[in-house]
Amino acid sequence: xxxxxxxxxxxxxxxxxxxxxxxxxxxxxxxxxxxxxxxxxxxxxxxxxxxxxxxxxxxxxxxxxxxxxxxxxxxxxxxxxxxxxxxxxxxxxxxxxxxxxxxxxxxxxxxxxxxxxxxxxxxxxxxxxxxxxxxxxxxxxxxxxxxxxxxxxxxxxxxxxxxxxxxxxxxxxxxxxxxxxxxxxxxxxxxxxxxxxxxxxxxxxxxxxxxxxxxxxxxxxxxxxxxxxxxxxxxxxxxxxxxxxxxxxxxxxxxxxxxxxxxxxxxxxxxxxxxxxxxxxxxxxxxxxxxxxxxxxxxxxxxxxxxxxxxxxxxxxxxxxxxxxxxxxxxxxxxxxxxxxxxxxxxxxxxxxxxxxxxxxxxxxxxxxxxxxxxxxxxxxxxxxxxxxxxxxxxxxxxxxxxxxxxxxxxxxxxxxxxxxxxxxxxxxxxxxxxxxxxxxxxxxxxxxxxxxxxxxxxxxxxxxxxxxxxxxxxxxxxxxxxxxxxxxxxxxxxxxxx
Numbered sequence: 001x002x003x004x005x006x007x008x009x010x011x012x013x014x015x016x017x018x019x020x021x022x023x024x025x026x027x028x029x030x031x032x033x034x035x036x037x038x039x040x041x042x043x044x045x046x047x048x049x050x051x052x053x054x055x056x057x058x059x060x061x062x063x064x065x066x067x068x069x070x071x072x073x074x075x076x077x078x079x080x081x082x083x084x085x086x087x088x089x090x091x092x093x094x095x096x097x098x099x100x101x102x103x104x105x106x107x108x109x110x111x112x113x114x115x116x117x118x119x120x121x122x123x124x125x126x127x128x129x130x131x132x133x134x135x136x137x138x139x140x141x142x143x144x145x146x147x148x149x150x151x152x153x154x155x156x157x158x159x160x161x162x163x164x165x166x167x168x169x170x171x172x173x174x175x176x177x178x179x180x181x182x183x184x185x186x187x188x189x190x191x192x193x194x195x196x197x198x199x200x201x202x203x204x205x206x207x208x209x210x211x212x213x214x215x216x217x218x219x220x221x222x223x224x225x226x227x228x229x230x231x232x233x234x235x236x237x238x239x240x241x242x243x244x245x246x247x248x249x250x251x252x253x254x255x256x257x258x259x260x261x262x263x264x265x266x267x268x269x270x271x272x273x274x275x276x277x278x279x280x281x282x283x284x285x286x287x288x289x290x291x292x293x294x295x296x297x298x299x300x301x302x303x304x305x306x307x308x309x310x311x312x313x314x315x316x317x318x319x320x321x322x323x324x325x326x327x328x329x330x331x332x333x334x335x336x337x338x339x340x341x342x343x344x345x346x347x348x349x350x351x352x353x354x355x356x357x358x359x360x361x362x363x364x365x366x367x368x369x370x371x372x373x374x375x376x377x378x379x380x381x382x383x384x385x386x387x388x389x390x391x392x393x394x395x396x397x398x399x400x401x402x403x404x405x406x407x408x409x410x411x412x413x414x415x416x417x418x419x420x421x422x423x424x425x426x427x428x429x430x431x432x433x434x435x436x437x438x439x440x441x442x443x444x445x446x447x448x449x450x451x452x453x454x455x456x457x458x459x460x461x462x463x464x465x466x467x468x469x470x471x472x473x474x475x476x477x478x479x480x481x482x483x484x485x486x487x488x489x490x491x492x493x494x495x496x497x498x499x
Contacts, residue, residue: 005222006215013211014204021200032192041146041159044178048163049144051104052176055165059173105177106165111136114174132177135162139175142166221249225256232256237264287330291323298323333464340471347391347475354386354395354427354496358418361399368404372412376403379419386420386427388496390476398478399431401469402492406433409490427496434489443482 106114111133131147138145139162147160160179164172221243231239237260243253298316301307307316339345362376369376406416410433417432438446447470473480479495 006219009215009218010208010211013215014208017204017207017211021204025196025200028196029193032196036192037148037159040180041161044159044161044180045144045146045163048161048176048178051178052163052165055106055174055176056167059165060167103179105132105179107132107136107175107177109136109140109172109175128177131158131160132162132179135160135177136175138162139164140172142170142172221245221253225253228256228260232260232263235263235267237261237267284334288327291327291330294323295320295327330464333468337464337468337471340468340475347394349389349391351387352390352392352395354388354420354429355380357392357396358399358420358429361396361403362418364400365403365407368407372407372410372414374407374410374413375415377415377417379417386422386498388427388498394472395476398469398472398494399429401465402431402494405465406431406490406492409433409436411435422498425497425499427498429494429496430491431494432489432491436484436490437486438482438484438490440484443484446482447480 105128107128108114111128113128135145135147142164144164145162148158158179158181160177162178163176165174165176167173224241224243228239228241231237239260241253241257241260243250245253298320302313302316307313358378358380362378365376368374403416403418410416414433414435417430419430419432421428421430447466470480472478473494477497479493481493481495482490483493484490
């Protein structure tokens with residue numbers, strides 16, 4: 001319940017249930033009231049017909065016993081001396097009054113009262129209901145009639161029902177009037193309303209409990225995601241988000257998991273980059289300090305006159321030249337790598353021939369092969385021209401670095417094989433070196449800056465060549481991979497997309 005969203009869900013659900021109950025209550029009240037009046041009216045009609053059918057024999061007998069049949073029914077029944085039914089009729093009327101359960105009159109066509117029920121002897125009920133005249137007229141047409149009106153005596157809506165008393169020929173002899181105030185039905189309505197209120201109250205309590213349970217169940221995945229994101233904020237990526245649903249919550253949880261993985265990868269790369277920067281500063285300081293120290297020491301010895309022999313002076317000058325060349329190469333490689341890593345540095349993209357670039361690269365390295373009596377073997381695609389978009393100089397630099405690296409780590413007399421082959425929408429160029437091996441864990445590091453091969457031989461170089469080659473490949477959207485085996489040697493693969 002401390003969760004704001006949970007409280008809102010419970011509140012909204014409770015208000016919705018309350019409004020729904022209110023609408024249902026109003027609709028039920030209106031329909032139930034109308035239905036109660038309708039049922040009560042039908043019941044009054046049924047009782048009026050029963051009373052009329054029961055009194056029919058009395059009226060027929062009275063009509064047959066009248067010699068002249070000239071006086072009105074009111075005259076026959078209004079005088080105690082002319083009434084021939086005796087005490088049986090009076091008892092019967094008492095029974096009918098109790099059967100009717102409502103106010104009862106028996107009247108003639110002129111709305112004159114023949115008799116009334118014993119419950120109607122109070123003074124205020126001596127007169128007929130206001131709507132009785134209309135009901136009597138309808139009944140004397142031979143039909144049962146009903147009417148709703150507002151009583152001037154009791155000040156409440158009423159219902160009046162009239163049923164005909166007919167002879168054997170179908171002639172209406174008199175009318176049975178039943179009259180009831182609708183207020184008499186309020187007890188039944190109140191009982192219905194009370195039951196409705198109890199039912200709605202129970203339903204609302206049950207709905208409130210269900211809303212609490214369902215809200216907590218609905219909020220549970222959100223709470224998990226909230227805790228999960230709090231861990232992401234503090235860069236704790238060990239937390240596992242477990243939301244076992246296939247709805248929108250599950251989809252959001254899956255996206256958060258993907259986000260966590262990407263953030264973890266970004267953190268790993270950032271830490272590696274920071275470590276690489278530290279290593280870079282440490283390595284570059286060492287790489288620069290070595291030639292600078294040698295140059296400074298040689299210059300101090302020459303300047304102080306400690307070296308005065310011509311041969312020694314010449315050796316020092318040669319050493320100074322070599323160290324300055326190494327220092328220049330290191331600085332040039334650093335500038336080259338810095339330019340390639342800068343996103344704002346643009347390279348020229350134009351149609352170039354791969355065959356021409358490979359031929360030119362091998363030609364520039366022929367002299368290096370003489371030092372160790374090595375050979376470069378190029379297997380081209382039957383002189384088939386392969387044209388791609390790229391920077392001729394940078395792609396040539398890429399191949400020169402890889403071929404020169406292969407020459408450096410190959411034994412004397414080795415043959416370096418350069419092959420080009422076409423596959424589905426890509427050109428694969430391989431540079432094979434048969435005399436070296438790179439361990440799998442080291443294969444992931446060889447393209448990093450200042451990485452030196454773990455070998456007792458060939459320790460010269462700045463360690464920036466393969467890093468520069470990797471940047472050139474990525475700028476051209478090439479794929480540069482390495483594969484190494486102790487028996488066959490090491491092979492670099494350059495995959496170039498072609499159409």
